[in-house]
Amino acid sequence: MLAEPGTSDRILVTMSNAGIRRQGRWLVRGIDLTLRKGEIVTLIGPNGAGKSTTAKLAIGVLKADEGQVQRSSGLKVGYVPQKLAIDRTMPLTVERLMRLTGPLSKDRLDAALYAVSIPHLVKAEVQHLSGGEFQRALLARAIARDPDLLVLDEPVQGVDFAGETALYQLIGEIRDKTGCGILMISHDLHVVMAATDTVVCLNGHVCCRGTPAAVSQSEDYRRLFGASRPGIAFYNHQHDHTHLPDGRVQHRDGTITDHCHPEDGHHHDGHDHDHHHGHEHSHSHSHDHKHVHAPDLTGDRHA
Numbered sequence: 346m347l348a349e350p351g352t353s354d355r356i357l358v359t360m361s362n363a364g365i366r367r368q369g370r371w372l373v374r375g376i377d378l379t380l381r382k383g384e385i386v387t388l389i390g391p392n393g394a395g396k397s398t399t400a401k402l403a404i405g406v407l408k409a410d411e412g413q414v415q416r417s418s419g420l421k422v423g424y425v426p427q428k429l430a431i432d433r434t435m436p437l438t439v440e441r442l443m444r445l446t447g448p449l450s451k452d453r454l455d456a457a458l459y460a461v462s463i464p465h466l467v468k469a470e471v472q473h474l475s476g477g478e479f480q481r482a483l484l485a486r487a488i489a490r491d492p493d494l495l496v497l498d499e500p501v502q503g504v505d506f507a508g509e510t511a512l513y514q515l516i517g518e519i520r521d522k523t524g525c526g527i528l529m530i531s532h533d534l535h536v537v538m539a540a541t542d543t544v545v546c547l548n549g550h551v552c553c554r555g556t557p558a559a560v561s562q563s564e565d566y567r568r569l570f571g572a573s574r575p576g577i578a579f580y581n582h583q584h585d586h587t588h589l590p591d592g593r594v595q596h597r598d599g600t601i602t603d604h605c606h607p608e609d610g611h612h613h614d615g616h617d618h619d620h621h622h623g624h625e626h627s628h629s630h631s632h633d634h635k636h637v638h639a640p641d642l643t644g645d646r647h648a
């Protein structure tokens with residue numbers, strides 16, 4: 346008998362009630378988070394909310410003082426930290442940057458640079474790269490060793506709007522091609538983050554989570570970031586509800602609940618809460634329900 350594509354074998358990291366304490370203060374606490382193959386999870390939150398700390402806990406750079414963090418055995422992580430201990434004014438070629446973290450065959454190095462569309466920059470000096478090219482070089486370095494999980498701390502820093510859109514598109518393509526899981530960190534929701542499957546809004550603890558569209562409408566998000574955020578646009582499908590591969594339920598407003606009981610979810614609007622397993626579905630589309638699709642902002646790249 347063919348088994349349903351399992352969800353447990355797709356799990357890369359499970360954080361259960363994880364917390365970390367420094368100098369008598371909890372930097373983050375009560376973090377529940379699951380990272381799976383093929384999924385993009387984005388952590389958002391204001392400065393100091395604990396996004397980098399949570400990412401470091403997830404990959405084992407930091408150890409939890411409370412709760413548990415479990416990683417699948419032999420998990421290979423590609424990590425682009427927020428700050429690099431590299432002096433960008435020192436002479437350093439892209440090729441050497443790629444090898445600073447360990448040996449890498451020429452074939453893999455070239456393939457990774459090709460995947461991020463900068464194969465011509467292999468001999469370029471890092472100090473001469475544009476912001477977007479530098480982020481691509483870091484991304485190439487992180488994907489070169491075939492990671493199961495890619496962790497990208499502020500992957501679009503120093504990149505203009507068009508470059509940002511292209512970079513998020515590229516990150517989505519890397520996920521599609523390699524099937525790796527991706528944990529991203531961003532200060533805020535952004536139009537292209539609609540490519541993200543799940544947004545987790547942090548402020549020392551998990552304030553809310555769900556699709557980008559759902560989180561942007563949630564009270565917690567609005568409280569944290571202010572009521573109106575310009576530039577957020579989502580391409581929404583009208584779902585009644587969708588059963589995610591891991592058994593959770595995504596409601597029409599984009600919220601995700603573990604169970605089908607209305608009281609379990611983050612329901613704010615007082616209607617459309619009667620989604621139960623076994624009741625009538627009204628899916629009228631045939632695409633993969635797991636993804637919220639970004640608007641096509643990248644047409645020029647396909648021209």
Ligand SMILES: Nc1ncnc2c1ncn2[C@@H]1O[C@H](COP(=O)(O)OP(=O)(O)OP(=O)(O)O)[C@@H](O)[C@H]1O
Nearest residue numbers: 367368372390391392393394395396397398399532
């Ligand atoms: N080793 C440490 N000792 C004490 N405090 C720390 C340590 N590391 C981080 N912090 C504090 O923990 C909090 C969370 O830091 P973190 O870098 O995770 O936040 P962040 O959400 O990634 O912020 P930003 O958006 O500014 O990058 C901050 O208040 C920071 O000052």
